[in-house]
Amino acid sequence: xxxxxxxxxxxxxxxxxxxxxxxxxxxxxxxxxxxxxxxxxxxxxxxxxxxxxxxxxxxxxxxxxxxxxxxxxxxxxxxxxxxxxxxxxxxxxxxxxxxxxxxxxxxxxxxxxxxxxxxxxxxxxxxxxxxxxxxxxxxxxxxxxxxxxxxxxxxxxxxxxxxxxxxxxxxxxxxxxxxxxxxxxxxxxxxxxxxxxxxxxxxxxxxxxxxxxxxxxxxxxxxxxxxxxxxxxxxxxxxxxxxxxxxxx
Amino acid sequence: xxxxxxxxxxxxxxxxxxxxxxxxxxxxxxxxxxxxxxxxxxxxxxxxxxxxxxxxxxxxxxxxxxxxxxxxxxxxxxxxxxxxxxxxxxxxxxxxxxxxxxxxxxxxxxxxxxxxxxxxxxxxxxxxxxxxxxxxxxxxxxxxxxxxxxxxxxxxxxxxxxxxxxxxxxxxxxxxxxxxxxxxxxxxxxxxxxxxxxxxxxxxxxxxxxxxxxxxxxxxxxxxxxxxxxxxxxxxxxxxxxxxxxxxxxxxxxxxxxxxxxxxxxxxxxxxxxxxxxxxxxxxxxxxxxxxxxxxxxxxxxxxxxxxxxxxxxxxxxxxxxxxxxxxxxxxxxxxxxxxxxxxxxxxxxxxxxxxxxxxxxxxxxxxxxxxxxxxxxxxxxxxxxxxxxxxxxxxxxxxxxxxxxxxxxxxxxxxxxxxxxxxxxxxxxxxxxxxxxxxxxxxxxxxxxxxxxxxxxxxxxxxxxxxxxxxxxxxxxxxxxxxxxxxx
Numbered sequence: 001x002x003x004x005x006x007x008x009x010x011x012x013x014x015x016x017x018x019x020x021x022x023x024x025x026x027x028x029x030x031x032x033x034x035x036x037x038x039x040x041x042x043x044x045x046x047x048x049x050x051x052x053x054x055x056x057x058x059x060x061x062x063x064x065x066x067x068x069x070x071x072x073x074x075x076x077x078x079x080x081x082x083x084x085x086x087x088x089x090x091x092x093x094x095x096x097x098x099x100x101x102x103x104x105x106x107x108x109x110x111x112x113x114x115x116x117x118x119x120x121x122x123x124x125x126x127x128x129x130x131x132x133x134x135x136x137x138x139x140x141x142x143x144x145x146x147x148x149x150x151x152x153x154x155x156x157x158x159x160x161x162x163x164x165x166x167x168x169x170x171x172x173x174x175x176x177x178x179x180x181x182x183x184x185x186x187x188x189x190x191x192x193x194x195x196x197x198x199x200x201x202x203x204x205x206x207x208x209x210x211x212x213x214x215x216x217x218x219x220x221x222x223x224x225x226x227x228x229x230x231x232x233x234x235x236x237x238x239x240x241x242x243x244x245x246x247x248x249x
Numbered sequence: 250x251x252x253x254x255x256x257x258x259x260x261x262x263x264x265x266x267x268x269x270x271x272x273x274x275x276x277x278x279x280x281x282x283x284x285x286x287x288x289x290x291x292x293x294x295x296x297x298x299x300x301x302x303x304x305x306x307x308x309x310x311x312x313x314x315x316x317x318x319x320x321x322x323x324x325x326x327x328x329x330x331x332x333x334x335x336x337x338x339x340x341x342x343x344x345x346x347x348x349x350x351x352x353x354x355x356x357x358x359x360x361x362x363x364x365x366x367x368x369x370x371x372x373x374x375x376x377x378x379x380x381x382x383x384x385x386x387x388x389x390x391x392x393x394x395x396x397x398x399x400x401x402x403x404x405x406x407x408x409x410x411x412x413x414x415x416x417x418x419x420x421x422x423x424x425x426x427x428x429x430x431x432x433x434x435x436x437x438x439x440x441x442x443x444x445x446x447x448x449x450x451x452x453x454x455x456x457x458x459x460x461x462x463x464x465x466x467x468x469x470x471x472x473x474x475x476x477x478x479x480x481x482x483x484x485x486x487x488x489x490x491x492x493x494x495x496x497x498x499x500x501x502x503x504x505x506x507x508x509x510x511x512x513x514x515x516x517x518x519x520x521x522x523x524x525x526x527x528x529x530x531x532x533x534x535x536x537x538x539x540x541x542x543x544x545x546x547x548x549x550x551x552x553x554x555x556x557x558x559x560x561x562x563x564x565x566x567x568x569x570x571x572x573x574x575x576x577x578x579x580x581x582x583x584x585x586x587x588x589x590x591x592x593x594x595x596x597x598x599x600x601x602x603x604x605x606x607x608x609x610x611x612x613x614x615x616x617x618x619x620x621x622x623x624x625x626x627x628x629x630x631x632x633x634x635x636x637x638x639x640x641x642x643x644x645x646x647x648x649x650x651x652x653x654x655x656x657x658x659x660x661x662x663x664x665x666x667x668x669x670x671x672x673x674x675x676x677x678x679x680x681x682x683x684x685x686x687x688x689x690x691x692x693x694x695x696x697x698x699x700x701x702x703x704x705x706x707x708x709x710x711x712x713x714x715x716x717x718x719x720x721x722x723x724x725x726x727x728x729x730x731x732x733x734x735x736x737x738x
Binding site: 051054055058059062087088090091092094108111113114115116117 | 541542543549550551552553554570572573586625626627655656714717718721722724725728729732735736
């Protein structure tokens with residue numbers, strides 16, 4: 001998989017996926033995705049990752065839009081591979097930061113004190129409108145973080161799902177063999193079974209997501225699900241998944 | 250058959266108590282009501298019913314009349330003695346007039362005759378629940394009486410109830426007249442960029458997506474005059490009301506007198522501005538609106554949201570989280586920023602600090618022109634091991650101290666200035682940290698002012714990515730150090 005992929009572009013609205021970070025998992029490296037949504041002349045950055053990827057991501061983003069045009073930076077949850085670079089981004093941009101209200105008090109541990117730049121998300125989520133279109137923060141609690149959100153972009157109809165749908169797959173296996181849902185299943189299953197809290201949470205999220213017109217589901221690890229068959233197969237699998245506490249005695 | 254869906258929607262947050270000695274009927278009623286109500290309680294006579302009522306305080310009671318131990322009429326009398334508001338339905342085979350009159354005297358909602366007709370029963374419940382919702386809304390409106398606010402309750406974005414102040418504003422008698430004249434609120438708001446209704450976003454979307462935030466709006470009153478309002482939406486969260494997520498309360502206050510509308514731009518006297526400030530601060534307090542609070546710690550901005558707990562002409566009390574309160578205590582001042590204030594407000598001298606309630610009372614406050622809220626980038630005071638040299642026309646001067654630094658500006662003190670240095674002069678700056686960051690770049694002098702023994706200089710610069718990256722890293726690390734230091738104060 002290339003380090004940058006345009007997921008959507010209609011001239012005024014653009015969604016870009018970067019795959020810049022590598023996490024070491026057992027005996028291989030796992031790619032971490034970051035996303036950028038550009039609407040006219042302002043942008044939303046999604047899950048920018050850790051400090052290790054800051055420089056590369058900054059450069060990659062700058063090729064598309066000036067950093068001072070980043071209006072919001074959204075963290076699906078509090079994990080370091082999602083949010084640890086908050087200090088760097090708070091220095092380099094004037095953006096506001098969107099994250100579940102559960103994690104606000106933790107952010108000073110990442111070195112961030114400008115609390116008035118935070119937009120804490122209530123459990124029920126929120127919506128930001130632009131013209132007739134909107135970005136919607138879809139609750140995804142306990143999948144895996146207890147304060148967790150996916151982000152739906154109504155214009156591109158892409159759901160940025162964070163860790164949901166993440167394939168723990170070696171970088172060199174990405175794209176070709178592991179792109180279709182069925183080929184990807186073996187890389188999805190172990191992660192989701194261990195990290196997701198339980199089937200009730202999976203069903204709740206899936207039923208919300210099924211209400212949205214979807215062109216793609218883009219997770220934080222692995223390629224997006226971008227065909228109707230794959231989206232449908234993934235949702236069907238996910239809402240039936242026995243995981244987390246379901247598997248405990 | 251009345252719509253069972255309607256019943257489900259209306260009843261889902263209520264508790265109902267059934268008191269009936271006929272076991273078969275009791276079970277049937279229980280099974281039916283459980284489909285719609287949040288909780289269904291059942292008792293076999295008045296005595297048991299009274300016990301359950303005291304424990305659970307249901308909002309609706311359905312009772313038979315003839316029962317062992319305690320009959321229905323005695324049961325209702327005892328209920329009424331303690332709770333004049335509880336809604337009561339009687340189910341009885343006895344329909345003589347004596348019972349009927351007693352039921353009316355006791356404020357029973359309906360007297361239903363056995364055998365029960367399900368359709369009639371459902372319809373009666375729907376009517377009762379609608380009445381209860383209406384009463385709850387009126388109660389809500391009453392809670393706003395006496396304040397300056399105009400209040401309107403909207404369901405599915407359509408106004409259903411309004412306060413007298415709201416109706417007076419439009420010179421109307423009731424909400425039906427309002428709906429007839431205006432359809433919904435859509436045509437009411439005048440377009441103004443930065444206000445609730447602008448070209449870029451639908452006002453409804455903006456309002457609903459930003460519940461509990463204050464917005465500015467322009468509106469025409471009954472005489473066609475443009476008025477300036479502050480407006481806020483609250484989700485309707487009352488236990489008596491069904492879980493209708495689209496029900497909201499809009500609360501508005503007319504602030505046209507503040508002369509803040511764009512077309513009203515003119516010189517406002519200091520006294521008028523102070524009066525306006527008190528009025529806006531009061532509005533923010535009454536509506537529980539959030540404001541931004543700004544402090545510094547060694548160059549680093551410490552900000553958080555807060556609320557105004559109290560305000561008078563010469564005192565203000567602010568509620569905020571512990572870290573911000575600590576910063577206020579340390580600095581003995583705090584700056585309030587709100588898009589609804591004409592300028593930022595500085596509050597000075599801590600009078601009282603309640604650490605348990607997180608409320609800080611300040612002795613005085615006034616508007617300011619220059620404010621820390623205008624800072625666009627994060628600044629930090631560097632460590633003592635950072636040195637700075639400023640060169641102009643081949644003359645170099647060592648900075649006595651670097652006050653603070655960001656990715657695009659540095660503020661320092663110098664004992665002497667190179668000859669001819671002035672605002673706009675191009676200079677070379679070298680930053681050097683022992684065993685760490687070394688940077689050399691061009692900058693432009695933005696500000697010079699003379700203090701008693703030295704000069705303070707601000708220089709701005711625009712770094713390329715290669716030079717900016719190490720500076721971002723440095724500031725980020727320094728910020729972490731300062732945060733640790735601040736937390737241990």
